[in-house]
Amino acid sequence: MEKEYDHREMHNNSGYNIKDIILGGQDGLVNVLGVILAVAAATFDTRIVIIAGLAATFAESISMAAVAYTSTKATEDYYLSQLKKEEQEIKDMPKLEKKEIYDIYYKKGFRGTFLNKIVSKIISNRKVWLETMMSEEFGLLKSEYENPAKSAFIVGISATIGSLVPLFPFFFFSVRLGIIIALIVAALALFITGAIKARLTIGNWFKSGLEMLMIGMLAAIIGYLIGSLLGKVNF
Numbered sequence: 001m002e003k004e005y006d007h008r009e010m011h012n013n014s015g016y017n018i019k020d021i022i023l024g025g026q027d028g029l030v031n032v033l034g035v036i037l038a039v040a041a042a043t044f045d046t047r048i049v050i051i052a053g054l055a056a057t058f059a060e061s062i063s064m065a066a067v068a069y070t071s072t073k074a075t076e077d078y079y080l081s082q083l084k085k086e087e088q089e090i091k092d093m094p095k096l097e098k099k100e101i102y103d104i105y106y107k108k109g110f111r112g113t114f115l116n117k118i119v120s121k122i123i124s125n126r127k128v129w130l131e132t133m134m135s136e137e138f139g140l141l142k143s144e145y146e147n148p149a150k151s152a153f154i155v156g157i158s159a160t161i162g163s164l165v166p167l168f169p170f171f172f173f174s175v176r177l178g179i180i181i182a183l184i185v186a187a188l189a190l191f192i193t194g195a196i197k198a199r200l201t202i203g204n205w206f207k208s209g210l211e212m213l214m215i216g217m218l219a220a221i222i223g224y225l226i227g228s229l230l231g232k233v234n235f
Helices: 002-043 046-092 094-107 112-123 126-137 148-164 175-200 205-231
Strands: none
Touching: 002 046, 002 148, 002 175, 002 205, 046 094, 046 126, 046 148, 046 175, 094 112, 094 126, 112 126, 175 205
16 A cells, blocks of 8 residues: 555656646747847847857746746645645534535545445545545645745756757857757757657647647747847847
């Protein structure tokens, strides 16, 4: 029984890590791609493109890590406040809370003696009772919010790696060629990321990959157009 619980916990954490990796990587790649294409279209100066790209990379990574930490911490605080509230309700109104457990599993299709056994088993353990109420009534799982620092680290590193993907061609090629290579590499990275996400979760891998590619390329095109327009403006 203990091994089954550990396996389930590991599965939950892995799923949440994948979410953080995709969030950071995709956001970093798309945002920095838009920035460097806008700058490249405006100046065609390799040095300026690289400086702008690196500045955007670090700013984006730090920002994403901070957002991941604060959002996860806020949700963790909400979880703990709801947990405390639910714990007090179980203490003050055990019959009502027991009825809520009964109703939850009744709606799932359980009936009769089997339903009564499930309810009795759950309420016999206060911890299980609380966790059941939190997951079934509020849709909150503790494993998703218990480590804000880890979430921030994963998102930050992923954002850094994703940001560097469209930037690296400019270290080796001219701006014009770098733009073409950056678009190709970024498109492949976005498609592969979307496909992997679908394979690890649900959905068609090709459709998911194409969807992520189109979103990223749309952002890049907008950035390029803005850069081209600004490049023609005399300040």
